[in-house]
Every structure is written in C-alpha cells, then in structure tokens.
Amino acid sequence: xxxxxxxxxxxxxxxxxxxxxxxxxxxxxxxxxxxxxxxxxxxxxxxxxxxxxxxxxxxxxxxxxxxxxxxxxxxxxxxxxxxxxxxxxxxxxxxxxxxxxxxxxxxxxxxxxxxxxxxxxxxxxxxxxxxxxxxxxxxxxxxxxxxxxxxxxxxxxxxxxxxxxxxxxxxxxxxxxxxxxxxxxxxxxxxxxxxxxxxxxxxxxxxxxxxxxxxxxxxxxxxxxxxxxxxxxxxxxxxxxxxxxxxxxxxxxxxxxxxxxxxxxxxxxxxxxxxxxxxxxxxxxxxxxxxxxxxxxxxxxxxxxxxxxxxxxxxxxxxxxxxxxxxxxxxxxxxxxxxxxxxxxxxxxxxxxxxxxxxxxxxxxxxxxxxxxxxxxxxxxxxxxxxxxxxxxxx
Amino acid sequence: xxxxxxxxxxxxxxxxxxxxxxxxxxxxxxxxxxxxxxxxxxxxxxxxxxxxxxxxxxxxxxxxxxxxxxxxxxxxxxxxxxxxxxxxxxxxxxxxxxxxxxxxxxxxxxxxxxxxxxxxxxxxxxxxxxxxxxxxxxxxxxxxxxxxxxxxxxxxxxxxxxxxxxxxxxxxxxxxxxxxxxxxxxxxxxxxxxxxxxxxxxxxxxxxxxxxxxxxxxxxxxxxxxxxxxxxxxxxxxxxxx
Ligand code: SF4
Ligand code: SF4
Numbered sequence: 062x063x064x065x066x067x068x069x070x071x072x073x074x075x076x077x078x079x080x081x082x083x084x085x086x087x088x089x090x091x092x093x094x095x096x097x098x099x100x101x102x103x104x105x106x107x108x109x110x111x112x113x114x115x116x117x118x119x120x121x122x123x124x125x126x127x128x129x130x131x132x133x134x135x136x137x138x139x140x141x142x143x144x145x146x147x148x149x150x151x152x153x154x155x156x157x158x159x160x161x162x163x164x165x166x167x168x169x170x171x172x173x174x175x176x177x178x179x180x181x182x183x184x185x186x187x188x189x190x191x192x193x194x195x196x197x198x199x200x201x202x203x204x205x206x207x208x209x210x211x212x213x214x215x216x217x218x219x220x221x222x223x224x225x226x227x228x229x230x231x232x233x234x235x236x237x238x239x240x241x242x243x244x245x246x247x248x249x250x251x252x253x254x255x256x257x258x259x260x261x262x263x264x265x266x267x268x269x270x271x272x273x274x275x276x277x278x279x280x281x282x283x284x285x286x287x288x289x290x291x292x293x294x295x296x297x298x299x300x301x302x303x304x305x306x307x308x309x310x311x312x313x314x315x316x317x318x319x320x321x322x323x324x325x326x327x328x329x330x331x332x333x334x335x336x337x338x339x340x341x342x343x344x345x346x347x348x349x350x351x352x353x354x355x356x357x358x359x360x361x362x363x364x365x366x367x368x369x370x371x372x373x374x375x376x377x378x379x380x381x382x383x384x385x386x387x388x389x390x391x392x393x394x395x396x397x398x399x400x401x402x403x404x405x406x407x408x409x410x411x412x413x414x415x416x417x418x419x420x421x422x423x424x425x426x427x428x429x430x431x432x433x434x435x436x437x438x439x440x441x442x443x444x445x446x447x448x449x450x451x452x453x454x455x456x
Numbered sequence: 457x458x459x460x461x462x463x464x465x466x467x468x469x470x471x472x473x474x475x476x477x478x479x480x481x482x483x484x485x486x487x488x489x490x491x492x493x494x495x496x497x498x499x500x501x502x503x504x505x506x507x508x509x510x511x512x513x514x515x516x517x518x519x520x521x522x523x524x525x526x527x528x529x530x531x532x533x534x535x536x537x538x539x540x541x542x543x544x545x546x547x548x549x550x551x552x553x554x555x556x557x558x559x560x561x562x563x564x565x566x567x568x569x570x571x572x573x574x575x576x577x578x579x580x581x582x583x584x585x586x587x588x589x590x591x592x593x594x595x596x597x598x599x600x601x602x603x604x605x606x607x608x609x610x611x612x613x614x615x616x617x618x619x620x621x622x623x624x625x626x627x628x629x630x631x632x633x634x635x636x637x638x639x640x641x642x643x644x645x646x647x648x649x650x651x652x653x654x655x656x657x658x659x660x661x662x663x664x665x666x667x668x669x670x671x672x673x674x675x676x677x678x679x680x681x682x683x684x685x686x687x688x689x690x691x692x693x694x695x696x697x698x
Contacts, residue, residue, distance in 0.1 A: 094631060095593075095596060098595070101518065101593075102589075102592050105580040106580065106584070164578050164579055165578015165579070165580070165593065165594075165630075165632055165633070166628070166631045169577045172558040172560075173557055173558060173577070176575070177557060177558065178554075178556055178559045180554045182555070243581075248587070248688060249551060249585055249586060249587035253584075398588055399684070401527045402542075404526070405520075405525045406520050408517050408518045408520075409518075410518035410595065
C-alpha cells in the first residue's frame with residue numbers, strides 16, 4: 062500500500078504520541094481554562110501565538126509555490142503543485158487551532174464574524190484567512206476532484222484554477238503582510254513597531270513554505286531516485302537559497318539598525334534574543350539551522366545537487382522559522398511598559414521570564430501531530446503524487 | 457512647599473470633589489471630562505489605592521487596575537525613592553481600542569475607556585497595545601486557591617459597569633481583559649472612585665476638567681503637571697503634579 066511505503070511505522074508512532082499529548086493538553090485547556098498556561102500579564106502571548114504564525118506562514122508560503130505553477134506557468138514546479146496545495150490546506154486550519162485555544166473565551170470566536178472591527182488588523186486577518194480557505198478549497202476541488210468531460214470543460218477548469226490561484230496569491234500576501242502589521246503597528250512595543258515586519262512576514266512565509274516542500278518532497282515522494290525528482294529538488298534548493306539570503310539581509314538590517322540607534326527600549330528585546338537565557342533559539346535555531354546550514358548545503362558543490370541534502374537544508378529552515386516565530390512574539394513583550402511595573406505588585410504572572418507550561422507544549426505538539434496525521438491521510442486520499450496526476454498539456 | 461488648593465475652612469478636598477461631582481452629573485455625559493490628578497509630592501506609597509481598588513473590584517491575583525510603582529534613584533548615600541501611582545490613563549486617543557477585533561472596548565461618551573465583558577473574546581491584543589501596562593487578563597485564579605475554601609471576599613459580586621457579576625467557573629470576567637474604568641458605576645451613583653476616597657496621603661484628586669470651578673481644574677491651573685509618555689500622543693487623562 063502506498064501509505065505504508067511513504068509513511069513508515071515510525072511516522073505513525075510519532076503521530077500517535079503527539080496526538081495523545083495533544084489530547085491531554087486540550088483536555089487541560091478545556092477543564093482548567095488558562096490557569097495552567099504560563100504566559101502572563103506582561104508576556105501576554107506565548108508558544109501558541111508563535112505556533113500559529115508558524116503554521117499560517119507555511120500555508121501562505123506553500124501556496125505561493127502552487128501559484129507559481131498555476132498563475133505564472135513555472136512548469137519546473139508542476140510536480141509539486143498538488144503537494145503544495147495539500148500542505149497549504151492543512152497548515153492554515155491547524156495554525157488557527159492554536160490561536161483559538163489561546164482565546165480567553167473560545168466559544169465567542171464567532172464574534173469575529175458577527176461584529177468585526179474594520180480597523181482591527183486581527184479581525185481583518187480572520188476574514189482574509191476565511192476568504193483564502195474558501196478559494197483554496199475551490200482550487201483543490203477543481204484540481205483533484207472535478208472530472209472534465211470535454212476538452213472545453215478542461216480548458217475552462219484550468220482557467221478557473223488560474224484565476225482562483227491569482228486571487229489566492231493576493232490573499233496570502235495580504236494576510237501575511239497583515240500578520241506582520243499586527244505586530245508592526247504596536248507603538249507600545251518598540252521592538253515590534255516599524256514598517257519592516259509585513260515584508261519580513263511575507264518573505265519568511267515564502268522561505269518556510271519552500272523549505273517544507275523541499276523537505277517533504279525529498280523524503281516522502283515515491284519519485285525519489287528519478288531524474289525529474291532530482292531536478293525539482295535542485296530547483297527548490299536554488300529558490301530556497303535565494304530566499305534564505307534575503308532573510309539574512311533582512312535580519313541583519315533589522316538588528317544592525319536597532320543597535321546603531323541604541324535606543325534602550327528597542328535593543329533590550331534584541332539583547333534578550335542574542336544573549337538572554339534562550340540565546341540558542343537565535344544562534345543555533347535561527348542562525349545555525351536557518352542560515353549557515355542551508356547556505357552551506359545549497360552552495361557546496363557536493364551537496365547542492367543531492368535531493369537528500371537539499372531536503373535536510375529544508376527541514377533545518379523549517380525548524381529555524383519556528384525559532385524565529387518564538388523570537389518575534391516573546392522577547393518584545395518581556396520589556397515592562399513602565400520601569401518598575403513588574404515589582405509594583407509582585408505576582409508570578411507579572412514577570413519578564415516565560416517558559417511554556419506543559420499544557421502549552423502538549424497542545425502545540427498535538428497540533429503538529431494533527432498536521433502530520435492530516436498530511437498522511439491527505440497524501441493517500443488525494444492524487445498529490447505526480448504520476449497520478451492527469452497529464453497536463455504544456456502550452 | 458506644595459500648593460494647597462483654595463478650600464474654605466469648613467471644607468476639605470473630599471467634600472469639595474463630592475460637590476464637583478454632583479455638578480458634573482447634572483451636565484450631559486458628553487460635556488463631562490473626567491480627569492484624575494495625582495500629586496507625586498504627597499504620595500507616600502502606602503498602596504491604599506491599590507488595596508481599595510482590590511476591595512472595590514474584587515480583582516484576582518495578577519489583575520491590578522491601579523498600582524504604585526516604587527523606584528530607587530541615586531546611589532548610596534544619596535538615595536531617594538520615587539513613587540508613581542498608575543491607574544488606566546483613560547487616553548483620549550486610546551491605542552488599546554482600535555486593535556480590538558470585536559469592538560469590545562471603546563471610549564464612551566464621557567471619555568472613559570470601557571470593556572464589554574460579554575463580547576471580549578480574550579485575545580489580549582489590547583494588552584500589547586497599551587503603552588502603560590494598564591490592562592490585565594483574568595486567568596481565573598484566586599488568592600485563597602490553596603486553602604480549604606475560596607474566601608468570600610473573592611466570590612462576592614462586583615458591580616463593575618453597574619452589572620452584578622460573580623467570578624465563577626469560566627464566566628466573564630474570567631477570560632476577559634480588565635482594567636480601571638475610573639469607577640464609572642460609582643460616579644453615576646454620585647460616589648468618587650474608590651482610590652480617591654481611600655488615598656491616605658490625599659494625593660489623588662478626581663473631577664471634571666470641563667468645569668473651571670472644580671478642584672482638578674484649579675490644581676491643573678496652579679501647579680505644574682505632566683502626563684506619562686506624552687510623546688505618544690495618547691492624551692492621557694491622568695495628570696501628575698510634581
Ligand atoms: S492607559 Fe492603556 S488601557 Fe488605559 S486607555 Fe490608555 S491605552 Fe487604553
Ligand atoms: S482582549 Fe477583549 S477587549 Fe482586548 S482586544 Fe481582545 S477582544 Fe478586545
């Protein structure tokens with residue numbers, strides 16, 4: 062059976078364990094509310110918010126790859142376009158699950174639809190996600206399920222996919238840009254405030270989308286070993302290299318400008334990132350796995366044409382992006398708005414340190430497990446493998 | 457020598473503010489401009505305001521509508537302590553309002569930034585937007601959690617916004633963001649905010665800035681005042697005298 066071949070027993074063991082942890086975490090969340098969470102009055106957002114922007118970024122980024130094919134006819138990525146759609150479809154709802162459990166009143170999420178504020182980036186985001194999901198489901202239906210009876214119908218189907226993908230592309234750029242703006246507009250948080258965030262979000266979504274697809278395609282495709290597989294991997298590698306280099310530039314410009322300006326409220330959070338107790342999230346995660354490793358693997362002539370190494374580079378970048386998400390959300394909040402505020406009325410919730418609680422970890426890990434499970438199911442149910450795809454006429 | 461407001465001999469500041477309040481309530485809500493004035497030269501950092509607010513609003517651990525920030529400045533032997541009470545500033549341009557995705561928080565016609573507990577989804581975006589750390593999230597905790605019984609003072613109803621609410625299970629205001637509302641429910645009953653009543657050093661004043669005869673107007677006319685983070689343009693309605 063195909064599933065068995067692509068997804069070894071170990072994969073299912075991981076899925077089972079992570080889902081079990083997730084079930085425990087979810088039960089705790091539902092029974093104890095937020096009491097078992099470790100975010101507090103100062104660091105108000107934690108692991109779940111980081112996990113949410115991580116997954117949503119993947120959804121946007123992998124959709125961009127699909128759009129390259131469906132909108133811009135970049136044929137070299139056609140073999141992975143269906144895969145990209147599947148990844149996009151799974152990661153968006155899974156990301157939203159993380160932000161849903163983060164709400165103080167989960168049962169009121171419908172308020173976002175019935176009384177949205179048009180000036181709040183958060184509600185605009187929710188509407189953009191919803192619109193995108195509808196578009197994405199329509200594309201997937203047209204691509205995977207619709208049986209065209211005639212040449213004519215096939216053509217109109219392709220046109221519809223093209224138009225919908227173009228709309229989808231605009232939507233993902235908007236929601237990633239808005240995702241960055243959600244932080245960028247926060248004038249009260251100097252480390253977030255600024256115009257770079259929306260661009261950074263769009264870029265890092267593309268980086269992580271490309272990287273995850275490279276990782277999946279390298280390790281799960283049943284085309285492994287064929288020339289076409291190698292070619293797709295090499296092309297993905299090149300794209301990833303370019304994007305990672307841009308991310309290096311962005312990161313450098315963000316940090317160097319803040320340090321040059323040396324306004325304490327701006328550099329304190331950065332200092333926490335670089336030399337605080339979680340320095341390794343930046344140095345090993347973001348720099349090591351997200352910059353050094355992929356650049357070495359994708360530049361060195363011995364590895365840059367090897368699908369396996371390109372896949373390793375991709376997985377490194379995926380982990381690094383998660384590290385980056387943590388560093389975006391948490392350290393900027395660790396700076397009290399007014400000096401001395403945290404000692405005014407001591408409370409364990411009013412603190413500048415934050416380590417996620419087991420409930421938070423379990424829920425986040427559970428959502429990863431859910432993504433893995435949905436992926437395996439989607440992979441076996443949908444014709445994402447290139448050879449099963451209907452022949453596409455190259456125009 | 458700090459300026460002592462002109463009050464007739466028979467009158468003290470509390471009585472005078474009470475009179476000011478009565479006059480303000482006779483006006484249309486939109487014509488009132490509630491402000492708080494805090495005299496830093498008189499604050500002794502006793503935290504009576506913090507405690508009176510706790511008692512009035514029955515706020516749980518971690519949820520503090522008003523706090524007194526205490527800081528040491530200088531090095532030994534030239535050390536001095538400075539105290540800064542910090543309620544919600546009821547900003548005229550409140551950055552916490554626009555970010556709310558469901559319009560659960562807004563500046564009402566009296567200029568007080570209020571929260572509708574029945575709508576707030578608890579996303580905490582407003583907390584990231586407030587430059588004064590004035591908002592808290594109600595995690596559903598209790599001071600007497602690990603004792604045989606949650607103390608009655610914690611389960612007594614609050615009358616915030618004039619609604620009788622008991623914190624229980626996960627009902628609002630648990631799971632909501634909460635903040636100082638200048639005790640709007642007391643104002644409408646003709647009472648001063650709790651922290652004003654109970655300030656030991658008589659450092660806190662409250663009233664209608666649109667009334668030139670009010671004590672707060674007089675203080676702000678006669679004394680040098682400043683507001684926190686004025687450069688942000690939030691236009692706080694809490695003034696500090698120094
Ligand atoms: S002090 Fe904070 S919570 Fe109060 S009105 Fe201003 S921004 Fe909003
Ligand atoms: S926590 Fe409540 S009041 Fe604050 S932004 Fe979210 S929904 Fe609005």
